[in-house]
Amino acid sequence: xxxxxxxxxxxxxxxxxxxxxxxxxxxxxxxxxxxxxxxxxxxxxxxxxxxxxxxxxxxxxxxxxxxxxxxxxxxxxxxxxxxxxxxxxxxxxxxxxxxxxxxxxxxxxxxxxxxxxxxxxxxxxxxxxxxxxxxxxxxxxxxxxxxxxxxxxxxxxxxxxxxxxxxxxxxxxxxxxxxxxxxxxxxxxxxxxxxxxxxxxxxxxxxxxxxxxxxxxxxxxxxxxxxxxxxxxxxxxxxxxxxxxxxxxxxxxxxxxxxxxxxxxxxxxxxxxxxxxxxxxxxxxxx
Amino acid sequence: xxxxxxxxxxxxxxxxxxxxxxxxxxxxxxxxxxxxxxxxxxxxxxxxxxxxxxxxxxxxxxxxxxxxxxxxxxxxxxxxxxxxxxxxxxxxxxxxxxxxxxxxxxxxxxxxxxxxxxxxxxxxxxxxxxxxxxxxxxxxxxxxxxxxxxxxxxxxxxxxxxxxxxxxxxxxxxxxxxxxxxxxxxxxxxxxxxxxxxxxxxxxxxxxxxxxxxxxxxxxxxxxxxxxxxxxxxxxxxxxxxxxxxxxxxxxxxxxxx
Numbered sequence: 003x004x005x006x007x008x009x010x011x012x013x014x015x016x017x018x019x020x021x022x023x024x025x026x027x028x029x030x031x032x033x034x035x036x037x038x039x040x041x042x043x044x045x046x047x048x049x050x051x052x053x054x055x056x057x058x059x060x061x062x063x064x065x066x067x068x069x070x071x072x073x074x075x076x077x078x079x080x081x082x083x084x085x086x087x088x089x090x091x092x093x094x095x096x097x098x099x100x101x102x103x104x105x106x107x108x109x110x111x112x113x114x115x116x117x118x119x120x121x122x123x124x125x126x127x128x129x130x131x132x133x134x135x136x137x138x139x140x141x142x143x144x145x146x147x148x149x150x151x152x153x154x155x156x157x158x159x160x161x162x163x164x165x166x167x168x169x170x171x172x173x174x175x176x177x178x179x180x181x182x183x184x185x186x187x188x189x190x191x192x193x194x195x196x197x198x199x200x201x202x203x204x205x206x207x208x209x210x211x212x213x214x215x216x217x218x219x220x221x222x223x224x225x226x227x228x229x230x231x232x233x234x235x236x237x238x239x240x241x242x243x244x245x246x247x248x249x250x251x252x253x254x255x256x257x258x259x260x261x262x263x264x265x266x267x268x269x270x271x272x273x274x275x276x277x278x279x280x281x282x283x284x285x286x287x288x289x
Numbered sequence: 290x291x292x293x294x295x296x297x298x299x300x301x302x303x304x305x306x307x308x309x310x311x312x313x314x315x316x317x318x319x320x321x322x323x324x325x326x327x328x329x330x331x332x333x334x335x336x337x338x339x340x341x342x343x344x345x346x347x348x349x350x351x352x353x354x355x356x357x358x359x360x361x362x363x364x365x366x367x368x369x370x371x372x373x374x375x376x377x378x379x380x381x382x383x384x385x386x387x388x389x390x391x392x393x394x395x396x397x398x399x400x401x402x403x404x405x406x407x408x409x410x411x412x413x414x415x416x417x418x419x420x421x422x423x424x425x426x427x428x429x430x431x432x433x434x435x436x437x438x439x440x441x442x443x444x445x446x447x448x449x450x451x452x453x454x455x456x457x458x459x460x461x462x463x464x465x466x467x468x469x470x471x472x473x474x475x476x477x478x479x480x481x482x483x484x485x486x487x488x489x490x491x492x493x494x495x496x497x498x499x500x501x502x503x504x505x506x507x508x509x510x511x512x513x514x515x516x517x518x519x520x521x522x523x524x525x526x527x528x529x530x531x532x533x534x535x536x537x538x539x540x541x542x543x544x545x546x547x
Binding site: 091092093094095096141142143145146149171173175176177178179180181182183184185187188190191192194195210211213214215216217218219232233234238239242243247251252260261262 | 399405408411412414422423442443461466469470483486542543545546547
C-alpha cells in the first residue's frame with residue numbers, strides 16, 4: 003500500500019515515473035495500519051491476504067495493477083491502448099499540473115486500464131479503474147478506453163468484467179467528461195444487444211457519473227464489502243438535507259439490501275465467483 | 290454578458306418552464322400521463338402525448354414550477370429516480386408507436402437525498418442513458434434553462450440537442466466546482482467561465498446542434514417558428530430507419546473525446 007507515500011522524499015516519488023508500467027507498485031514499508039480497526043499489520047501479510055485485514059475483514063483499496071493481478075490468470079493480461087493520455091482540452095486552470103502529478107504518483111497514464119486476459123482460463127476483457135489516479139475520475143480518455151473495451155468485446159464476442167472505482171466525472175474536462183457517460187452507456191448497450199455478458203465489480207468508492215452510467219449497467223453486479231456506492235456522495239447529501247446520515251448508508255451491503263447489487267463478495271472469493279458466472283453463461287475455457 | 294450572468298439568466302425564476310413550452314406548442318392536444326408504474330409519479334418531470342401540427346409526439350420535460358407553491362410541489366425541478374423511470378416508460382411507449390420524442394431540460398441536477406439514493410438514482414439515470422441510445426424513434430432535446438449534469442443528460446441522449454441562448458449545461462454547478470477545487474464557492478463566476486457551460490461555448494465544442502433565441506411568453510410567432518423547426522427535424526428523422534437512427538445517435542456521442 004502506498005498509504006505512507008506522502009512522507010517519502012520527493013526525489014523518490016519522482017523516480018517512480020521510470021518504473022515499467024507493468025510492475026505493480028511494491029511498498030517497502032513494513033507495517034500498515036488498518037483504517038477500519040486500527041490494528042498494525044505486517045504489510046507482506048496483508049499483501050498475501052489479498053490486501054484484506056485479518057482482524058476486521060477491511061478491504062484495502064487496490065490500484066488497477068493489483069486488481070488485475072488478483073483477477074487475471076498469471077501472465078495472461080495483454081494491455082490495450084496503454085499509450086492514451088489526457089490533455090487539457092478546455093484549458094482548465096491547473097489541470098495540466100494535476101495530470102502530471104497524478105501520473106507521477108500513480109505511475110499510470112490514466113484512471114483506467116483495460117485489456118484482454120484469461121480468468122480461470124476463460125478469455126475475458128478486463129477493465130480496472132485506478133483510484134490512485136485523480137480518484138478514478140472519468141475524463142474523455144477514461145471514457146474512450148472503457149468504450150473501446152466494450153467495442154473490442156463486442157467485436158470478438160467476449161464477456162467483459164469491469165471493476166469500478168471512481169469519484170465521478172472529471173470536472174476539469176467540462177461537458178466532455180459528462181458526454182462519456184452517454185458514450186460508454188451506448189457501448190454497453192451494443193455489447194448487451196449482441197447477447198454478451200457484462201459483469202460489474204463495484205469497489206470503494208464508486209460514485210457520481212460512473213455510478214450513473216456503466217457501473218449500474220452490468221448484467222450481474224457484484225460489490226466488495228463495505229465499499230461506498232453512491233450517486234451523490236454522503237457529504238453532498240448531508241449538505242442538501244442538513245441531517246446526519248445513518249452509519250451504513252451507501253455501503254455495498256446497504257445497496258444490496260435496496261436491490262441494486264446482486265451480491266456482495268469478499269475479495270477472497272471474487273475470482274472464483276466471476277469464473278463461476280462466466281461458466282454458467284457458457285463461456286468455455288481456452289485450450 | 291459573462292458566463293456567470295448567463296448562469297443567473299438560466300436560473301431566473303421568471304423564465305418560461307417546460308409547461309409553458311408544452312402549452313404553447315401543443316395547446317389543447319396535450320394529455321399528461323402520470324407515474325412510473327413502479328413507485329410513484331414524480332412531479333419534477335412532466336410527460337405526456339400530443340399533436341405537434343400533424344405529428345403525434347411524446348413530450349417530456351423537467352419542470353421547476355412557476356411560483357413558490359408549484360416549485361415546492363415539483364421539488365424545484367430536481368427529479369427522483371421514479372421521475373427518470375417515468376420518462377423512460379413514456380419513451381418506450383413512444384418507440385412502440387413510432388412517435389418522436391421531444392424533451393425539455395431545465396434542472397439544477399438530479400435530486401440528492403436519502404430516498405433518491407435508496408431507490409437507485411444512479412441506476413435510473415444509467416438505464417435511461419443506455420436505453421435512450423437504442424431508441425428506434427427520433428429524439429430531440431431542448432435545453433430551456435439549467436442543464437445540471439447527469440440529471441439533465443438523462444433526458445438528453447438525443448439525435449440533436451438544442452439550447453436556448455440563455456441556457457447552460459454543465460458537468461457540475463459553478464458553485465460546486467469552485468468549492469471543490471478552490472474551497473471557495475464565491476469563485477463561481479470564474480468556474481462558470483472555465484467550465485465552458487454557456488450555449489455558445491457548447492456549440493463551439495460541437496456538443497449542441499443549434500442555439501435558439503428564447504421565446505417570450507406572449508410571442509406566438511416565435512413559438513410558431515419553433516414548432517416548425519421541431520416538426521421539420523422530426524419529419525427528417527422519421528424518414529430514417531429506426532435502427533439506423535439509433536446508430537447515428539451512438540455515433541453522435543461516440544465522437545466526443547475520441
